[in-house]
Amino acid sequence: MFSGINVASFDSQEFKEDSVRELIIAPMLAKLGYLPTGSIRVVRSKTLKHPFIRVGTTNHPVKTIPDYSFVVDEKVLFVLDAKAPNEDVLNSEHIQQAYS
Secondary structure (H helix, E strand, O other), X not given: OOOOOOHHHHHOOOOOHHHHHHHHHHHHHHHOOOEXXXXXXXXXXXXXXXXXXXXXXXXXOOEEOOOEEEEEOOEEEEEEOOOOOOOOOOOHHHHHHHHO
């Protein structure tokens, strides 16, 4: 599946998040059988409304757009967000993004 990818290219500044999505994640999802249609599917860049943001009695609408939303019977069960190889996934901003 990844035979054409030279892992040394991960160190290149040109190998960014979109490369990870296209060359690594998309082939894995296809191999696992996730398609963009059906009752079990993956949706790319789906806007999700955060359900918890409230100050006092006032709702504050917050939306997030993960790279992939995994949907079963019209319900998003989990999300996946890609990062470039040079990104530290333990960076506080990335952790905050994952929790949101």
